[in-house]
Amino acid sequence: MNYWLIKSEPNTYSWDDFVKLKRDHWDGVRNYQARNNMQAMKKGDLALFYHSVNEKSVVGIAEVVKEFYPDPTTDDDRWVxxxxxxxxxxxxxxxxxxxxxxxxxxxxxxxxxSRLSVQPVRKEEFDIVVGMGS
Structure with missing residues (x-):
């Protein structure tokens, strides 16, 4: 299993918005390094959900339930x-x-x-952050 951190601006898409949907695709990534990280994600991987901009805090844990596929919000096949x-x-x-x-x-x-929107997290880092939020 791998661990990740995914960022979202809470005024655009918050943890509460995510919870209401119950499942969503993580879209809008337009950075090659972040895209490559998404392509490395596997079903069952866990991700820290980070509120960026003003809050700058980890607020929850998400699970990858479907591996990468073309981003439906664009016709550009570079994005997933x-x-x-x-x-x-x-x-x-x-x-x-x-x-x-x-x-x-x-x-x-x-x-x-800190600007990378999808980034890897080592297991020990994941465990420390989750422990800090307990």
Missing amino acids: VVDVVPKEKLKKPVTLAQIKEDKRLENMVLVKN
């Missing part, structure tokens, strides 16, 4: 989506500031490249 479902809301959000303060997370992609 994966299907995800909400698995669990964290009891408390884990802020970017908290993540940056934790020495165990200093090499996390979120700390090194």
Whole structure:
């Protein structure tokens, strides 16, 4: 199993919006590195759901339920989506500031490249962040 972090602007698409839908495709990614990460996602992988912009915090856990396929929001075949479902809301959000303060997370992609919208997370990092949100 692999672990990921997926970002969304909460005023555009929040965790609560995601939960209401129960399942959705993760679309709109227009960055090659993020796209490549989506192409590496496998069914059953888990992803930290991150509210970007003003909130800058991990708020939940999503599960990949369908591997990549063409993004239905564009005719450009370079872009893909994966299907995800909400698995669990964290009891408390884990802020970017908290993540940056934790020495165990200093090499996390979120700390090194905070702008990347879909990024890999090491299992130990995933477990630490989830623990911080418990």
